Amino acid sequence: MSPSRCPVAPTLSADPAAPVPETLAYSFTLPARLTSPALARAASREVLRAHGLADLLDPALQAVSELVATASQFTESTDVYLSLRYRASALRVIAYDSHPRHTHPRLATACDTRRRAALRFLACVCRACDGTWGFGEVREPGGGTRMWATLPSVGARAYGSPPAVPR
Template sequence: MPISRCPLAPTYTADPTAPIPETLSYSFTLPAALASPSLARAATREVLKAHDLQDMLDPALQAVGELTATAVQFTESPNFYLSLRYRSSTLRLIAYDTHPRHTHPHLATACDTRRRAALRVLACVCRACDGTWGFGESPEPGGGTRTWATLPRASAASYGRTTGYRKGA
């Protein structure tokens, strides 16, 4: 039995099993900096590889880049949060930023339009993967906005593959 420096601290043994898709559950706090989308993509790449989800790399990295770039653009704090989860054969990506939802209808419409425009590539990726995306008020204690994307593995694995038809062939 390992000895703890603190007599009240419980001792936990490390789980020796290799990561599998179903155990993918990560959250990152990132600075609201221009380099953060690149760092988020790099971390996501390694997490997906470790959990044997390499077949989802292309759409997942594109989605993470879009989510984090938008969070950096909109957040009103020095940080934002990114969550990666894999459940029911679907990768769930969520970015939380501190930009509050507007109560005035005209401001809310203008802000939502601006956010939707910033996420137009994400919309295309999700559509191509039979996934979903959206944004709304964050249920987290700090408030702000939650932006998400879901990518089902079966369709995300074939993202970007041609169907065999080539113009001029």
């Protein structure tokens, strides 16, 4: 037998390329606790700033907070999952919790109504940004619920600005 050789580590550039919006792709696992929305906002704030998307902070952080708070409220596990992606000039915020879809129609309707009520402020933020939001069953193994908000950058940048007054 000949001795094996460890691979040589690649030489890394001393000047890595700065993050740009199109490379924003982060995922966080957070505890299902009352403090998690604040942790998610803090992490998301830094990520958005690092990628040159500070002008999306207000609606993005509100979406992050609402989604993580709702996921923490509904999950049956000890943690929730948050994903941030920027593609096609839009920020997509997704939260996953372990609460499964109910098989009984009345229970499913009641649960969906509770979740929709918990996300009513998110609906207002998305509407103001010309974005979309929703929730549904997780398609990946393990099940649960996926909630999302898509914030187009044009609408998100105008969020909170007073409407233009016609002259």
